[in-house]
Amino acid sequence: MTDQSMMRVLAGEPAAAPPVWLMRQAGRYLPEYRQLRQSAESFLDLCYTPKLAVEITLQPVRRFDFDAAILFSDILVVPDGMGMTVGFEDGHGPVLVPVQDAGDLAALDPDRAAAHCAPVYEAVSAVRAALAPEKTLIGFAGGPWTVATYAVEGGSSRTFETVKAWMWRDPAGFGRLIDMLTDTTVDHLSRQIEAGADCVQIFESWAGVLAEPEFRRYVVGPTRRIVEALRARHPAAPVIGFPRGAGSLIGDYAAATGVTAVGLDTGVPLAQARAIQKSVPVQGNLDPLLLAAGGAALEDRVEEIVSGLAGGPHIFNLGHGIVPQTPPDHVAELVAAVRGAA
């Protein structure tokens, strides 16, 4: 484990050059992914077919020599495993039969999630076996709030109107959904660690649409429960929290949840990042659209982020997932620049 540069940074040691991986590094911007995509009927089939999930996970590490692999999977395998009906239409995002009241909750069965996700854990083991020992394998799950937004809205949302309405109208009922997702997420992450993931990341992609009271109740509280439960079972496995859009509350989030490290979205200024770095390692935060754009602005910003965060533990990453139109050449240049800028 201490042979892995990313794990050393997660343990609080600054590195000569920051380890680098990219959110959604396995995916549509890679021609080899697009080719493999044809082998499966649906997006979720890719996630549930270990041979394909393993190959897709390894593709970007092979091509770019990233310091970490992140399991190719999706945050919606958890609700799918609990019995919500999840589908993906190419180019249109996920579609779920929405869960909107106590009756819908009663129809869910969190106990079936583990068996349903068995191929996911099988893929984790196979990736760990195939991956060079100095590379870190990252497992992941969505944060309960973020998964709840998809479950209640029935897919992506611009307004979050339905999920917020339930949250305010019936906090007890909505709290039960959050609790079910929290428990199932603990189990899902725990099984990934048992299967060979070195660390895990919690993607709270929609943290930013909540005001502080709801952020504390539905993001910080459940994340703390997840971190505590994982610590008890797997004390050596770091947990990275990524509360996208948390703004000035990121420092509070890091302190109150007990996450090992915190992922920074694009909007976090370097001065704020340095303040957080005094407590926990940080990960981030290049604008994914700047990686897609390339050019002198990209070079300048990479240098700025690397040198700006060199005084403490830092893992280089984007501030959000890589976008499909990103030229793979830009990614290769990025990795070289991150390693060269240090």
Place this chain on the structure above:
Amino acid sequence: MTDQSMMRVLAGEPAAAPPVWLMRQAGRYLPEYRQLRQSAESFLDLCYTPKLAVEITLQPVRRFDFDAAILFSDILVVPDGMGMTVGFEDGHGPVLVPVQDAGDLAALDPDRAAAHCAPVYEAVSAVRAALAPEKTLIGFAGGPWTVATYAVEGGSSRTFETVKAWMWRDPAGFGRLIDMLTDTTVDHLSRQIEAGADCVQIFESWAGVLAEPEFRRYVVGPTRRIVEALRARHPAAPVIGFPRGAGSLIGDYAAATGVTAVGLDTGVPLAQARAIQKSVPVQGNLDPLLLAAGGAALEDRVEEIVSGLAGGPHIFNLGHGIVPQTPPDHVAELVAAVRGAA
């Protein structure tokens, strides 16, 4: 002027009960607006027909006794006035013929904006004449960055990919667009003040999609120029800046731009708001969806915001525009609660 509770708060005096108005208070959630909407061919026709714009501006003040009227208009009258072709399709947002390079810029004519917007200034004068003297009249414009996103993307965007690509590829060319918008915005706000607006607000609705360097260059810089130019011409007219999504940079924004007061989006925690209040008055920041939802959660939050910000100058508002599905009864209850909670 000092008879107006909102102007007193903008001058830094805390009030017994905060003055209250709501972003987009004149609009689709009101049946009397929906009825008037039928009188005009297009949304922009409403803006350019003083008789209709005046009536729509006054409707919510009449119904709810708000402390301020905000001119019924749109941030896109500025690019429309400069010769970009702006259309609105009901329910689909604005559509513009996009401006994406130096050639497109050359076709614009900022000098025609003032004549084009003459009906807007006429509406301001008529509203001021009709409005009770203790009510504040707010003029407004979009921030140059926000208007540029619509101009370059050709409408609303989820990704801001095209505008960011131009910004990074050709900072000089993109800077000229921002400069043109900045100058025209100064003129547009100045003419609203001359016509009778007591103060103005700059809506930088998409400030939150920029990383810090671009935020400083394309939001803070142009806003400072606007504030300085308005101060020189109209020293008594307060300028409220609303950099939505600025996160931990809001305090810096307030200090660096010189705005009189700062609008807070829903994500700003009250502790951060209180810190900002030590320098400038704040305005905000109830979640518009909580106003639409109503109930006990709404009552609790209103009390929390009012009492939480009672120690300094505070204007009660939403953290973003009111949503069309908001029951007007909730708005009446909100105004009563704000005045009763103090």
